Structure formats: C-alpha cells, structure tokens
Amino acid sequence: MMKKPNRWLFRIGAVMVAAAVLYALWQFLQPEGLPDGLASGNGRIEAVEIDVATKTAGRIEDILVNEGDFITAGQIxxxxxxxxxxxxxxxxxAQKQQAVVSIETARHQVVQRQAERQAATSLVAQREAERDAAQKQFARSEELASRGTTSQQVLDTDRAKFESANAAVSAAQAQVAAADAAIATAEAQVINAQAAVDAAAATIESIQANIRDSTLRSPRDGRVQFRVAQPGEVLGAGGRVLNMVDLSDVYMTFFLPTESAGRVRIGSEVRLVLDAVPQYVIPAKASFVADVAQFTPKTVETASERQKLMFRVKAQIPPELLKKYIRDVKTGLPGVAYVRIEEGMEWPSSLQNLVPWQNQ
Incomplete structure (x- = not known):
C-alpha cells in the first residue's frame, strides 16, 4: 500500500527537475542585455525597386528574362x-527628302527673281535716258515756240512725250520694287524649306529614339522580381513590363525611440543579424535618420511598441559586400539591427562574427 505514494512523489520530483532544466535552458538562451552604448530595432532587408516600363504605347514582342534571373546593366x-x-x-x-527638294526650288526662285530685278533696273536706266531726251526736246520746243519759230502743236507733242517718259520711269522703278519684294519672298521660302528639313530631321531623330527605347534594357545590375506583363499584351505609354531590384542598393529599415535615435549619427556603425542566418553578423552604416517621429508599422514592431512614436533609421549595406554575395542577397528577410550610439563602444562578442569581405 506504500508503493503508490512513493510513485507519485517520484513523478512530482521528475516534473520539478524537468521544469528546473527547462528554466535554466531558457535563461541560457535569452540574449544578453545591450550595453548603454548600443541600441537595436527590428526590421527587414529591403532594396531599391525599379519598374522597367515602356516609353511609348505598343505591343510586347518578347520578354527575354524570367522571374528570379540575375541581370546586368545594359542587358536586353x-x-x-x-x-x-x-x-x-x-x-x-520622305518628308525630309521633299523638304530638301523644296530648298533647291526656292533657291532657283531667288535666282530668277534676282535676274528679274536686274532686268527691271536696266529698264529704269533706259526709261530715264528716254525721259532725259524728251525733256531736252521739250525744252527746245518751248524756246522755239517763245520766238514763234515753231508751232503750238509741236510744243504740245514734245510736252506729252516728256510726261510719258516720266511715267515710264515711275513704272520701271515700280518693277524694281516688285522685284525686290519677290526676292524677299523667295528667300523666305528658302528659310521655310530649310526649317521643314530641320523639322523632318528632328522627327526622324525622335522616332529613332523611340525605336531604340523599344528595346528595354536593365538600368542597373540586379534581379528580376516579377513579370508584370506577357508577350503579346498591348501597353500604354509608361506601362510596366518587369519589376527588378537593385542589388547594389540594399538596406534595412528599423525604428528607434527618441532617446536612442537622437544619438545616432549618419555613418554610425550598424550590425545586422538576420533570422535566417543568425550565426552571421552583417556590417552596415546608418545612412538616414528621420527628422520626424512616426508610429512604427505593424509589420515591424510588436503591438506595445506600435503605441510609441519612433524614428525611422536606414542601415545601408556596403556595395562591396553585396557584390561578393550577390547571389545570396534576398529582400524581405526579417532581422535585428544593432547600432552603436556611443563612439568607441566595444561590440559584444555575439556581434563580432562578421561575414568575411574586403578580401578577408
């Protein structure tokens, strides 16, 4: 009858020992508290996203890459x-060629109008000579008439010839003025034809630029995130075809309270620990500290922390490190950012296992 109490005591003792072991293990696994010179915040790895889009409306002929492909700057x-x-x-x-022909035609018109002016100028000289002769004849007749040695009819005839010669000179001078106007018009036509050639050339350059832009190239090294459209689809101007991430511009955004954010300097050393690879520590530098506080996003902090106003901090990962591990870079990975807010502060041993880079 004494065996049952002993069995229960044994079970209670085993449970207590197991609880003690689990508590000790939990205490062992708890992270060390941060020294006063360090601050930390939760965040996710992010990268600059770029939309590869069409410049003009049109139909997609072909897409040469797939989601997840690594691409280089300038790649089609x-x-x-x-x-x-x-x-x-x-x-x-064709319009440009037509305008070039128009230039030649207008130039010929200028030459023709200049010849017409020269002829009009010669006619003026002829009419002036005729007027001078008529004037002299009229003067002689007038003198003879005053002496009574010639008739009034002859005087009237010579006067009419003189006035007619004056009118002929005025008509010839008007022809010269008309020729000048015709030359100006022809020269304006040359200028207009040249402008038409320049306009056609500009149109050709614009169309050629659109043709070149119809071949969509990668603006930077990176990775294709997803295909927005498929071959055969018709897109409007600015329609997205692909979305890519620039793997040379990767960072983690995290949030710090006022007392910590106020002590973070641009360029302060930051160390990142990702949930996926907690055994490695990624070096970074603080490249941005918000000057306005905000409520932290739900995807980053706990519910209690979301009730506080925090400052957004951006930790930039060195491009050299990204280039060395470019095929291992993945955006969206959660982790913790530790930032040194006191110069000369020694990093804890848990944050000294940096990933090898810079030919280390």
Whole structure:
C-alpha cells in the first residue's frame, strides 16, 4: 500500500527537475542585455525597386528574362513591336527628302527673281535716258515756240512725250520694287524649306529614339522580381513590363525611440543579424535618420511598441559586400539591427562574427 505514494512523489520530483532544466535552458538562451552604448530595432532587408516600363504605347514582342534571373546593366530584357514606328520613320524620311527638294526650288526662285530685278533696273536706266531726251526736246520746243519759230502743236507733242517718259520711269522703278519684294519672298521660302528639313530631321531623330527605347534594357545590375506583363499584351505609354531590384542598393529599415535615435549619427556603425542566418553578423552604416517621429508599422514592431512614436533609421549595406554575395542577397528577410550610439563602444562578442569581405 506504500508503493503508490512513493510513485507519485517520484513523478512530482521528475516534473520539478524537468521544469528546473527547462528554466535554466531558457535563461541560457535569452540574449544578453545591450550595453548603454548600443541600441537595436527590428526590421527587414529591403532594396531599391525599379519598374522597367515602356516609353511609348505598343505591343510586347518578347520578354527575354524570367522571374528570379540575375541581370546586368545594359542587358536586353524585353522588346516592343516597332512596326508602326518603322512606318512612321519612312514617312518622316520622305518628308525630309521633299523638304530638301523644296530648298533647291526656292533657291532657283531667288535666282530668277534676282535676274528679274536686274532686268527691271536696266529698264529704269533706259526709261530715264528716254525721259532725259524728251525733256531736252521739250525744252527746245518751248524756246522755239517763245520766238514763234515753231508751232503750238509741236510744243504740245514734245510736252506729252516728256510726261510719258516720266511715267515710264515711275513704272520701271515700280518693277524694281516688285522685284525686290519677290526676292524677299523667295528667300523666305528658302528659310521655310530649310526649317521643314530641320523639322523632318528632328522627327526622324525622335522616332529613332523611340525605336531604340523599344528595346528595354536593365538600368542597373540586379534581379528580376516579377513579370508584370506577357508577350503579346498591348501597353500604354509608361506601362510596366518587369519589376527588378537593385542589388547594389540594399538596406534595412528599423525604428528607434527618441532617446536612442537622437544619438545616432549618419555613418554610425550598424550590425545586422538576420533570422535566417543568425550565426552571421552583417556590417552596415546608418545612412538616414528621420527628422520626424512616426508610429512604427505593424509589420515591424510588436503591438506595445506600435503605441510609441519612433524614428525611422536606414542601415545601408556596403556595395562591396553585396557584390561578393550577390547571389545570396534576398529582400524581405526579417532581422535585428544593432547600432552603436556611443563612439568607441566595444561590440559584444555575439556581434563580432562578421561575414568575411574586403578580401578577408
């Protein structure tokens, strides 16, 4: 009858020992408290996202990359159909050729109008000579009439010839003025034709630029995140084809309270620990500290911390490190950022296992 109490005592003792072991293990696994010269905040790895979009409306002819592909700056990612643009280019080239011909025609018109002016100028000289002769004849007749040696009819005839010669000179001078106006008009036509050639050339350059832009290239080294559209789809101007991330511009955004954020300097050393690889510590530097407080996003902090006003801090990962591990870089990974807010503060041993870089 005494065996049952002993069995219960044994079980209670085993439970107490197990609880003590679990508590000791929990205490052992708890992270060390941070020294006063360090601050920390939760965040996620982010990178600059770039939309590869069309410049003009058109149909997607082909997409040459898939989601997850690594791409380099200048690499062709997609091609847009350029059949309409090629037709517009031919039309613009024909218009330019037509304008070039118009220049030659207008120049010939200038030469012709200059010849007409020269002829009009010669006619003026001829009419002036005729007027001078008529004037002299009229003067002699007038003198003879005063002596009574010639008739009044002869005097009237010579007067009419003189006045007619004056009118002929005025008409010839008017022809010279008309020739000057015609020359100015012809020269204006040359200028207009040249402007038409320049306009056609500009149109050709614009269409050629659109044709070049119809070949979509990667602006930077990075990775394709997702394809927004598919070959055969028709997009408007600015329509997105691909979304990529710039793997040379990767950072973690985290939030600090006022007392910590106020002590963070641009360039302060930051160390990142990701949940996926907690055994490695990633070096970074504080590249941005918000000057306005905000409530922290739900995706970053706990519910109690969201009730506080925090300052957003951005920790930039060195491009050299990213280049060395470019195929291991993944955005969206959660982790913790530790920032040194006191110069000369020694990093805890748990934050000294930096990933090797800089030829280490």
């Amino acid at each position: 990612l997609a091609r847009m159909d350029t059949e309409v643009l090629q037709a517009q280019l031919k039309q613009a080239e």
